[in-house]
Amino acid sequence: MEDCIFCKITTKEIPSTIVYENDKVIAFEDAHPVAPVHTLVVPKKHIANMMELTDEDMEYIVAIHKAIQEVAKIKGVDKTGFRVITNYGEDGGQTVMHLHYHVIGGEHLGPKIR
């Protein structure tokens, strides 16, 4: 989609530090990490947010979960643990309107929600 930052990252029009990639998803380092590990996992299809997901998008959800497992191993948090977050809407704090999952870890995160 035109003018979508994450579409441009999936097509490499905008550079990013890629952690993992396959035909369905790309995972890259967040530009403003909130923890030692902060990687974003993004479908290579423009889906605005989790509320826009349809049945035919479920293959992307499967791919995203498998990619998160790969990212966790690559970043070395597969044994120590990590948190997965997707923000939606105004109260959720979504700022980029292309579905993405934050993989956050590398330190003890505790029960805080932000």
Ligand code: 5GP
């Ligand atoms: P949201 O607030 O929508 O859940 O998360 C958007 C995330 O994307 C933020 O954590 C922000 O730092 C990250 N971000 C925004 N623009 C870029 C960019 O151009 N490159 C990278 N690597 N991350 C970005």
Ligand code: ZN
């Ligand atoms: Zn997009």
